[in-house]
Amino acid sequence: MKPAFNRLTVPQLVFSGCMGILLQFAPSFPLDAQQQPSNSTDIQREAMQKLSFLAGRWTGPITVVRGPGEPLHLTQTENIEYKLDGLVLLIEGKSTGSDGKVLFQALATVSFDDATHAYRFRAYHDGHYVDTELTVLVTGFSWGFQSGPAHVVNTMHLTAKGEWQETTEVAMGEGPAHHSVDMLLQHQP
Numbered sequence: 001m002k003p004a005f006n007r008l009t010v011p012q013l014v015f016s017g018c019m020g021i022l023l024q025f026a027p028s029f030p031l032d033a034q035q036q037p038s039n040s041t042d043i044q045r046e047a048m049q050k051l052s053f054l055a056g057r058w059t060g061p062i063t064v065v066r067g068p069g070e071p072l073h074l075t076q077t078e079n080i081e082y083k084l085d086g087l088v089l090l091i092e093g094k095s096t097g098s099d100g101k102v103l104f105q106a107l108a109t110v111s112f113d114d115a116t117h118a119y120r121f122r123a124y125h126d127g128h129y130v131d132t133e134l135t136v137l138v139t140g141f142s143w144g145f146q147s148g149p150a151h152v153v154n155t156m157h158l159t160a161k162g163e164w165q166e167t168t169e170v171a172m173g174e175g176p177a178h179h180s181v182d183m184l185l186q187h188q189p
Contacts, residue, residue: 041085041087045086049086054080058078058186060075060183061184063181064181075096076183078091078092088111091108092107107125108124109121137155140157141156142156154167167181
């Protein structure tokens with residue numbers, strides 16, 4: 001009986017040899033295919049620099065309106081720092097009453113998806129989360145989401161004095177939007 005490879009033609013031998021070599025390196029192909037182009041992180045980092053004015057610690061008054069009754073007057077603190085070598089912005093916010101008791105706290109991240117050319121905003125609060133697109137404005141940002149019949153939009157901009165001014169507007173169904181949060185923060189040294 002003759003060995004099977006004697007029946008193969010030269011092109012088949014070359015193909016078989018190439019396949020053997022490819023199979024030896026196959027475990028590394030999926031990893032290579034998943035790696036982003038080398039400039040992908042540079043693009044993301046550059047896009048994230050548009051939000052560099054946010055980095056640091058901010059504090060100031062916040063007014064929260066929750067329907068009828070007196071609004072809540074609290075002190076808001078936002079601690080913002082870059083993580084992962086400038087690829088992610090980590091935002092930790094909390095509101096405290098006059099007694100220093102924490103009444104609200106949230107954690108959020110902002111990143112840039114170079115594949116979709118969009119900023120992603122992910123916020124976590126009290127066992128819930130929001131994952132939405134963030135729009136970068138000239139001196140601020142805006143993000144919103146739908147929650148049942150409520151449409152919520154947050155808009156932040158820097159004032160002429162360099163203060164962080166943010167409002168939250170809520171519209172129920174087709175009704176008019178109303179302010180539910182007004183915040184004015186100062187950057188701390």
